[in-house]
Amino acid sequence: MSDEHGSGVPVNLSPGGRPLGQRDPHASPVQRVQVDLSAPQFQVAAKNPKRTERTTLVFFLLALAGFAGFGAAYTQNASNFLLGLSMALGLLMFGFGVASWGMFLMPRGPFEEPRALMQTTPEEKRLFLGDFESRGKVAIERRGFLAKAMGAAAAVLGIVTAFPLIRSLGPLPKKSLYRTKWRKGSYVTDINNRRVKVDDIDVGSMVTVFPQDDVGGAISQTVLLHPQTTDIVTMTGRETWAPQGFIAFSKVCTHAGCPVGLYEQATEQLLCPCHQSLFDIYSGAEPVFGPAPRPLPQLPLYIDSRGYIRAQTGYDEPVGPGFWERGGTT
Amino acid sequence: MIDRLFNWMDDRLAISRGGRHLLNKIFPDHWSFMLGEIALYSFIVLLLTGIFLTLYFVPSEATTIYHGSYRPLDGAHVSEAFASTVNLSFAVRGGLLVRQMHHWAANIFVGSIVVHMLRVFFTGAFRRPREVNWIIGANLLILAIFNGFLGYSLPDDLVSGTGIRIAFSILESVPFVGSYLAFFLFGGLYPGNGAIIPRFFIIHVLILPLIILGLLGAHLGLLVRHKHTQFKQPGAREDNVVGTPLWPSFMTKTLGFFFLTTGVTALLGALVQINPIWQYGQYYPWKVSYAVQPDWYMGWLDGALRIMPSWEIHLPGHMIPNAFFPGVLLPGVTFTVIMLWPFLEAKLTGEHVREHHLLDRPRDRPVRTATGAAVFAFYFVLFGASATDVLANYLSITLNTVLWTFRIAAIVVPIIVWPIAYRICKELQRTPNAGKRKVHNIVVRDANGGYRTIPAEEYPGYVGAELEPLDVEKIEVLTAAGKVTEPGVYEIPRDYR
Numbered sequence: 001m002s003d004e005h006g007s008g009v010p011v012n013l014s015p016g017g018r019p020l021g022q023r024d025p026h027a028s029p030v031q032r033v034q035v036d037l038s039a040p041q042f043q044v045a046a047k048n049p050k051r052t053e054r055t056t057l058v059f060f061l062l063a064l065a066g067f068a069g070f071g072a073a074y075t076q077n078a079s080n081f082l083l084g085l086s087m088a089l090g091l092l093m094f095g096f097g098v099a100s101w102g103m104f105l106m107p108r109g110p111f112e113e114p115r116a117l118m119q120t121t122p123e124e125k126r127l128f129l130g131d132f133e134s135r136g137k138v139a140i141e142r143r144g145f146l147a148k149a150m151g152a153a154a155a156v157l158g159i160v161t162a163f164p165l166i167r168s169l170g171p172l173p174k175k176s177l178y179r180t181k182w183r184k185g186s187y188v189t190d191i192n193n194r195r196v197k198v199d200d201i202d203v204g205s206m207v208t209v210f211p212q213d214d215v216g217g218a219i220s221q222t223v224l225l226h227p228q229t230t231d232i233v234t235m236t237g238r239e240t241w242a243p244q245g246f247i248a249f250s251k252v253c254t255h256a257g258c259p260v261g262l263y264e265q266a267t268e269q270l271l272c273p274c275h276q277s278l279f280d281i282y283s284g285a286e287p288v289f290g291p292a293p294r295p296l297p298q299l300p301l302y303i304d305s306r307g308y309i310r311a312q313t314g315y316d317e318p319v320g321p322g323f324w325e326r327g328g329t330t
Numbered sequence: 331m332i333d334r335l336f337n338w339m340d341d342r343l344a345i346s347r348g349g350r351h352l353l354n355k356i357f358p359d360h361w362s363f364m365l366g367e368i369a370l371y372s373f374i375v376l377l378l379t380g381i382f383l384t385l386y387f388v389p390s391e392a393t394t395i396y397h398g399s400y401r402p403l404d405g406a407h408v409s410e411a412f413a414s415t416v417n418l419s420f421a422v423r424g425g426l427l428v429r430q431m432h433h434w435a436a437n438i439f440v441g442s443i444v445v446h447m448l449r450v451f452f453t454g455a456f457r458r459p460r461e462v463n464w465i466i467g468a469n470l471l472i473l474a475i476f477n478g479f480l481g482y483s484l485p486d487d488l489v490s491g492t493g494i495r496i497a498f499s500i501l502e503s504v505p506f507v508g509s510y511l512a513f514f515l516f517g518g519l520y521p522g523n524g525a526i527i528p529r530f531f532i533i534h535v536l537i538l539p540l541i542i543l544g545l546l547g548a549h550l551g552l553l554v555r556h557k558h559t560q561f562k563q564p565g566a567r568e569d570n571v572v573g574t575p576l577w578p579s580f581m582t583k584t585l586g587f588f589f590l591t592t593g594v595t596a597l598l599g600a601l602v603q604i605n606p607i608w609q610y611g612q613y614y615p616w617k618v619s620y621a622v623q624p625d626w627y628m629g630w631l632d633g634a635l636r637i638m639p640s641w642e643i644h645l646p647g648h649m650i651p652n653a654f655f656p657g658v659l660l661p662g663v664t665f666t667v668i669m670l671w672p673f674l675e676a677k678l679t680g681e682h683v684r685e686h687h688l689l690d691r692p693r694d695r696p697v698r699t700a701t702g703a704a705v706f707a708f709y710f711v712l713f714g715a716s717a718t719d720v721l722a723n724y725l726s727i728t729l730n731t732v733l734w735t736f737r738i739a740a741i742v743v744p745i746i747v748w749p750i751a752y753r754i755c756k757e758l759q760r761t762p763n764a765g766k767r768k769v770h771n772i773v774v775r776d777a778n779g780g781y782r783t784i785p786a787e788e789y790p791g792y793v794g795a796e797l798e799p800l801d802v803e804k805i806e807v808l809t810a811a812g813k814v815t816e817p818g819v820y821e822i823p824r825d826y827r
Contacts, residue, residue, distance in 0.1 A: 026341075041800040080426040084600020087427070091593030099586025106579040112565060112572045112799035113356045115557045117685050118459040169514035176519045177502075177509060191616070208616050218495075218521045218615030251616060256635060256653050257499035257520070258492055261618040273620045274492060275636045276719055276729055289730060291635060293642040293652040321499040322642055322651030323509045 041111060046104035053105065059097030066090025177323055180250075181214035182299060182314040188224060188248070189215055197307045198244060201226045206263040208251060211311070219319060221251040221259065222299055224309070227268050227281060234284030234298060241300040246309055248299040249285045252320035253277060255292040270296070293322070354802040357580040358560040358573035362449045367584060368442035371591040372435045373546070379432040380535065386418035386425065387411070389531035391486065391524040400608050408486075408612040411527045415485040416608050431599035436478045438595065440627040443471045451671075451702050454690040455559045457681065461672040463552045466545050468668045473542050475627050480534040482605060482625055486527055489605075489622050491613025494526060496635070500657035505650055521615055561689050565799040568687045572799045621720055626713070633715030634660050637736045664709075693764075696755035703751035704744040711740045 046052040066089030073082045120128075140147055187195040189212040194200075196209060207224045214220045225247050232242035241247070249270065251259050258274035269288070270279040277292030279285040285296035297319050300312035318326055340346050357363070390410035396403045398413070399420045408416075418425040447467060450456055456464035479497070483490045498520045501512040517525030557571050566572045574580045598604075610619060624632050634656035643650040667674075675681075675698065692699040714721075715736040722729045758764045770786035 039800055041797055074423060077423055080424075080430075081600055083424050084427045084430075084596055088593050088596035088600055091589050091596055093593075095586045095589030095591075095593050097586070098589060099583055102579055102582025102584075102586055106582060107575075108797075109574050109579070110359075110565065110572050110797060110799040111354075111356055111575050111802045112570045113354060113557075113575075113802055115569050115571050115687060117569070118556065119685060166514060170517040170522075170525075171513060173509040173513050173519070210616075216614065216616065219519065221616040255499075255640075256496045256657075258495060259616050259618040262620070273618050273719070274496065274622060275632075276733070277640075287640055290733070291638045291640050291652055291656075293640045321502060321653055322649050323502045324505050324507075324648055324650070325509060326649050326651075327647050 037107075041109055042107045044105050045108035049105060052100065056097050056100045056105065059093045059100065063090050063094035063097055066093055173323075173325075177320075177326070178318045180220040180315055180319055181211045181217055182220060182222070182311050183211065184311065184313045186211035186213075186311040186314075188222075188301070188309040188311065191215060196224065196309050198246070198303055198309060199307065201246065203227070203229060203245070204265050208259075209248070219252065222248050223251045223260065223263070223270065224248045225263060225270075225281060227265075232282065234282060238284065238298060238300070240302070241298055241312070243301060243303050246301055246303070247281065248301055248311075249279070249281075249296040250299070250315060250319040251296075253292060254287070254294040254296060254321055255290070257321045260296060350803070353575065353577040355554070355576045355580075356558070356571040356573045356802065357576065357584075358558050358566075358571060360561055362453075363558070364587060365442055365446040365449055367587055368591055369439060369446055370546070370550075371588045372439040372442060372595065373542070374588070375435040375592050375595050376432060376439060377539070379428045379435065380539075382428045383418065383432055384535055386414060386422055387484065387531075388414035389484065389528045391527050403608060403611075406612065409527070411484060411486040412607065412612050415487075419608070427596070427599050429599075430602075430604050431595045433482070433604045434598040434602070435595045436481060437604075437626060438591075440471070440474045440478055443467075443474055444627075447471060448702070448706070452690075452692040452695075452699055453559070453561075454686060454695060454698070456672045457686040458672075458676065459556055459685050460552070460559075463549060463556070464672055465669045466549050466552070468665055470542060470545050470549065472665055473538055473545070477534055477538040477542070478625055478627055480530045480538070483530055484527060484534060485605070485607045486613050487605075487607035488610040488613045488617055488619050489607075491615075492618055492622055493624055493628075494530075495520060495615070496653075496657075499651075500653050503651040503654035504658055505648075505654070508654075557687070559687055559689050561691075566688065568685070570799070571687075575802050621723070623716055623720070629716040630709045630712040631657065631661065633712040633718075633736070636718050637712070637715045637733060637740060639737070691765075693755040693758035696752045696759075699755050700748045700752040704748040707747040708740060708744045711736060711743050715740070 044052075066086050069086035070083060070090060072078075073086050188209045189195050190207055190209055193212075193215055195212065196207065201207060201224065203226055205226055209222050209224045210217055210220050226245055227247065228245040230245055231239070232245055232247050233239050234242065234247075249260075251261070253260050253272040253274065255272065255275055255277050258272050260270045260272045260277075260279065262271040262273055263269075264271060268281045270281065270285060271277070272279075272290070272292065275291050277290035278288050279292070279296055280288045283295075284298055287293065287295060297315045297317050299315060301309055302312050304310055336345075388410040392410050393407055394410050394413050396406045396408050396413050396416065398404075398417050400416055403416065415429075419429055420426065450464065450467070479493070483494050483497075498512050498516060501515060502508045504511055513519065515529070516522040517529065558573070560566045560571060560573065563572065574583070611617075623629070635653065638652060638656045640652060641655070642652050690698075718729060718732045718736060721727075722732045725732075771783040772786050773781055773783050775781050
């Protein structure tokens with residue numbers, strides 16, 4: 001506990017001429033004090049400090065073993081299990097060691113410090129506002145026209161920088177939410193780019209299909225079902241839409257846009273696995289259960305002279321979940 | 331040498347002027363104050379493991395053919411993001427461990443924020459003057475949830491890709507600006523033009539972490555300015571803080587706690603598999619897997635999406651889609667009410683007139699506690715509802731039954747929880763010393779065969795409460811002349827060496 005500076009240090013001259021190792025005369029002196037630690041609050045918390053010391057030592061040795069084990073595991077390109085276990089052992093034991101040192105081998109306390117209320121005094125408020133208002137605000141208000149001009153310039157800066165920041169992020173929606181790539185005469189095409197013929201689809205099966213120019217398209221995806229072999233009429237006006245039992249619906253759920261990927265043959269229903277909306281095929285994919293608010297749009301099909309399944313036209317309404325600009329059809 | 335270094339720094343930075351108060355900053359001792367520390371430390375783990383992951387992850391949706399060490403995927407057409415995630419899991423040494431630690435730390439991060447928030451709520455620590463810090467905390471929770479979602483969306487696997495699709499639909503559902511919001515964030519109509527993963531990446535690793543760091547700095551800065559709240563205990567008053575000083579006790583304890591948090595994360599990373607994307611496979615917009623659940627902290631939103639009745643609002647030429655109510659309105663109302671709660675409560679109780687630094691026992695505030703419990707029960711039901719399909723499968727009952735059970739439970743359970751919680755509070759108030767550590771009684775048989783009980787000694791580890799708190803800055807200096815009590819600045823006699 002003694003200050004060794006400045007006494008008995010051999011003098012070597014530095015290039016600057018000041019003796020090396022000698023204290024900078026402008027530095028404040030370092031003084032040490034011996035603080036009285038006899039108060040009971042300074043006693044360690046451990047009942048048996050020797051035993052706690054030994055336990056803590058064991059923690060640190062186990063930590064060392066864990067970290068060394070991680071090193072070994074790493075060089076041996078060991079499994080994730082060994083790497084993680086050795087690292088976890090090291091970290092946990094290190095943590096236990098440090099924490100037990102802090103909890104049991106350091107002053108038990110309690111200590112206190114004063115706390116000032118946050119609420120300021122009227123005097124403090126008065127002085128602050130005096131400076132703020134009389135020195136600053138009045139000076140600005142005196143030349144209000146300058147403040148307005150500065151504000152106008154800053155506002156223009158804000159507006160013109162908002163454009164590259166926001167407007168350039170993406171195209172405007174325009175009509176893209178209303179349209180898919182299905183057109184009059186589009187071939188019903190599977191994911192392997194094969195145009196689907198009537199003979200390809202067994203009764204009771206489901207295939208995900210696309211228009212031939214948008215295979216894999218997220219919005220155009222459609223389920224082609226073949227529940228029976230005679231025409232299916234889901235509602236009036238759709239008498240010709242499902243020839244020979246081939247029926248197609250948009251695969252984009254009208255609830256939150258997930259692919260309506262599960263076909264329950266027994267009940268002739270389509271299930272969306274995200275939020276469990278159920279759609280009844282024979283009533284035109286009317287939602288019968290779950291949160292979906294609207295039926296899946298039905299794609300009108302026809303079968304051409306060579307047996308290819310094709311679209312009579314595109315969807316007659318926007319597919320997928322709703323959006324503000326979408327009209328109020330139910 | 332260290333002396334001289336200290337002196338050099340001190341003469342230039344005035345360390346000893348403010349530093350002494352920092353060394354002496356008091357941290358009250360209560361286990362519930364460690365919950366926020368878990369959040370802080372898991373965030374540090376997130377930063378460290380996250381930096382490692384950015385070195386190997388390729389944020390690109392460009393298609394590549396996978397030829398890596400994971401044989402079942404050999405030759406598969408996948409995105410760069412997916413391939414690099416599989417690669418950093420299997421081809422980079424320790425990569426899987428770090429990735430799993432990162433994911434687990436994210437779950438712990440959000441979880442500890444929620445539990446920390448509950449602690450602050452039920453003990454009334456949000457009251458004046460800490461309303462601002464409560465609002466900052468709520469924003470940290472929102473950002474943590476967002477960033478967690480963005481993070482698990484990055485690998486471009488089948489499960490997370492479905493989540494991104496739902497996120498697009500929820501954005502699209504916002505009245506007036508929804509489709510613009512969705513188009514601007516995704517760079518166009520879903521699934522965008524390869525912009526999603528790069529954009530999510532930069533938001534996940536740069537933008538949100540910076541905002542979180544800034545708010546975290548403000549959160550902790552305000553904590554230092556206000557000083558800690560404390561429970562009512564001997565010696566604790568509104569105008570003091572009783573506990574452990576930063577140096578050396580608290581610093582050591584909390585450093586140990588940091589390593590324990592990291593160690594638990596490493597243990598989970600080693601033993602408990604999380605998000606095995608190679609089992610889910612690459613995301614394709616037309617593919618979907620059964621029983622898809624998001625990470626736990628998105629569960630309440632997913633559950634709300636599931637049990638929402640199939641309503642939409644139709645207006646002339648416009649509509650408010652179904653997903654708006656559970657996806658935008660619910661979280662919007664939730665976080666607005668959370669942030670406004672301190673003001674609502676102050677208005678209702680008229681207690682905004684004074685500062686509060688002593689905490690409430692939850693039982694002493696039965697209305698607040700019951701309200702908090704009921705609201706929490708509501709979100710817990712929503713959380714459970716995100717497993718409707720799994721429950722129906724597991725319990726072999728119809729989805730219909732499960733769905734309606736949750737729809738009814740979401741309304742009924744909070745109504746039941748409120749009076750029960752209120753009753754428990756009232757009962758606890760009447761029970762003396764409830765929750766306090768009991769002193770054991772020793773039954774002694776005397777020589778005459780009679781029995782009497784004597785209280786046992788205090789539990790050995792339970793110290794502190796019986797001593798008067800000592801002012802840390804009231805230093806007692808030993809001088810040659812004896813003991814001198816010197817508050818504040820003191821001069822040391824020249825002959826003291």
